[in-house]
Amino acid sequence: MPHPGLTDGPIYLDYNATTPVDPAVLEVALPYLATHFGNPSSSHHYGTAPYEAVSRARAQVAALLGATAGEIVFTGGGSESDTLAVRGAVLAAPPSRRRVVTLPTEHPAVLNACRSLEAGGVTVTRLPVDGHGRVDPAVLREAIGDDTALVSIAYGNSETGTLQPIRELAAVAHGHGALFHTDGAQAVGKVAIDVEELGVDLLTVVGHKMYAPKGVGALYVRDGVVLTPTVHGGGQENGLRAGTENVAFVAALGEAAALAGAELPESAGRLAGLRDLLHDELERLLPARVRLNGHPEHRLPGTLNVSIDGVASSRALLAGLPGIAAATGSACHEGVDAPSEVLLAMGLSPERANGALRLSLGRWTTEGELREAARLVADAAVAEPAVAG
Known part of the structure; x- marks a missing residue:
């Protein structure tokens, strides 16, 4: 059953910021x-x-x-x-x-x-x-x-x-x-x-x-x-x-x-599968433009952080996507117009850090939502020139 707080809003992909009360x-x-x-x-x-x-x-x-x-x-x-x-x-x-x-x-x-x-x-x-x-x-x-x-x-x-x-x-x-x-x-x-x-x-x-x-x-x-x-x-x-x-x-x-x-552990397996589906969909719709930020194996099952080549500002990208509720990084840094300190500490360029999206999944995330979210992100990104980030 869908959560009552999520029925009339955009696709929620910000579970790392906060979760709906069960x-x-x-x-x-x-x-x-x-x-x-x-x-x-x-x-x-x-x-x-x-x-x-x-x-x-x-x-x-x-x-x-x-x-x-x-x-x-x-x-x-x-x-x-x-x-x-x-x-x-x-x-x-x-x-x-x-x-x-x-x-x-x-x-x-x-x-x-x-x-x-x-x-x-x-x-x-x-x-x-x-x-x-x-x-x-x-x-x-x-x-x-x-x-x-x-x-x-x-x-x-x-x-x-x-x-x-x-x-x-x-x-x-x-x-x-x-x-x-x-x-x-x-x-x-x-x-x-x-x-x-x-x-x-x-x-x-x-x-x-x-x-x-x-x-x-x-x-x-x-x-x-x-x-x-x-x-x-x-x-x-x-x-x-x-x-x-x-x-x-x-x-x-x-x-x-x-x-x-x-x-657990079924929930972890489910979220990891959905996370990988979202990643695959983004790569399919934006070939050679999606870069994973973080460890490819040792990572939380419901967290996907990617940069999209050619997107100068993921903050601006999300602002133009009312159908998705997501973040560019930690909620504690939202509103700060600067590259993520976490990504910079990892050695990423400011350009790549500025183009990063954090998409986090949870208990009520569905496959259909993720396919639609990938389409919305890709449609917003295709207008940008595909340049190296």
């Missing part, structure tokens, strides 16, 4: 807005149902990640989770460890948390990535030292979909006594994740990237990892995130995690 997720959340209003920390009758909802959601998120319920901390979203992970780990580290290692292709939440630490005297090392946006573990091994408190590298890039070799990178970090954080905003629920197998210490989960509402997220914190809180107050969330839990949204996140776990 109706089943909404159904789980509503009782905690309409009826079960109590504080989950209250010991009386009205706190019982909210407390049970938060506990159930904690177990559901943990199950999706291969974690234990006590290792899940609920937050107000991905940026808060990233900030708690990055700043929290470094500020809790001993004085001899005042270095963070990350990538220039990270989400702004990680990069700006690093900048805030840098302003306070912490050294930040930004590793180079290859032409696909991946970092070689050998590069990390060369750069890391025993002064490193944290390595923070996203699992899947929000613009290109490139997946990093997280297991190998985490092993390098641990070899030097450093913690390892991965921003899993785009990967959780899309690819199978087991935190024990990966060896990560901290992992970010974002509700609105996996069919839950905006304004709720989680941070996996491996048992025994010490963090300095960024939000102070009461003792909620094991003292790591003060503030009464948003019970309705937490319950929604838990249900979204349960749905994602039930769908």
Whole structure:
């Protein structure tokens, strides 16, 4: 069944920016807005149902990640989770460890948390990535030292979909006594994740990237990892995130995690097939003009980033396509008329970066929509001269 929010609008190909709330997720959340209003920390009758909802959601998120319920901390979203992970780990580290290692292709939440630490005297090392946006573990091994408190590298890039070799990178970090954080905003629920197998210490989960509402997220914190809180107050969330839990949204996140776990791995295969269909259609309609940005194999199943030779501005191209809702890059950079920093860090020319489209698919994407979207993009691009980008 089509999602009610998508029935009367353009073809939605911006699932990496945000996802529609799944109706089943909404159904789980509503009782905690309409009826079960109590504080989950209250010991009386009205706190019982909210407390049970938060506990159930904690177990559901943990199950999706291969974690234990006590290792899940609920937050107000991905940026808060990233900030708690990055700043929290470094500020809790001993004085001899005042270095963070990350990538220039990270989400702004990680990069700006690093900048805030840098302003306070912490050294930040930004590793180079290859032409696909991946970092070689050998590069990390060369750069890391025993002064490193944290390595923070996203699992899947929000613009290109490139997946990093997280297991190998985490092993390098641990070899030097450093913690390892991965921003899993785009990967959780899309690819199978087991935190024990990966060896990560901290992992970010974002509700609105996996069919839950905006304004709720989680941070996996491996048992025994010490963090300095960024939000102070009461003792909620094991003292790591003060503030009464948003019970309705937490319950929604838990249900979204349960749905994602039930769908995997079939959902990943379906999205990868649709992604490749879209890519093939674009190449068929625009022969020798479509260039893939990102890794051809190690990438998220529902993300396709391509540049079209001869298209000087993908932003202008999309502005002339009211039948498609898509993006040129991360939603956090929309409205910025400049080439993607992610693509530039990969070594792409400004011209190719300016011509890039990020087309991201999700639960309600259909084959018919993708064929029509490819036709619309091709029709808009054929008017442009086919010159090398």
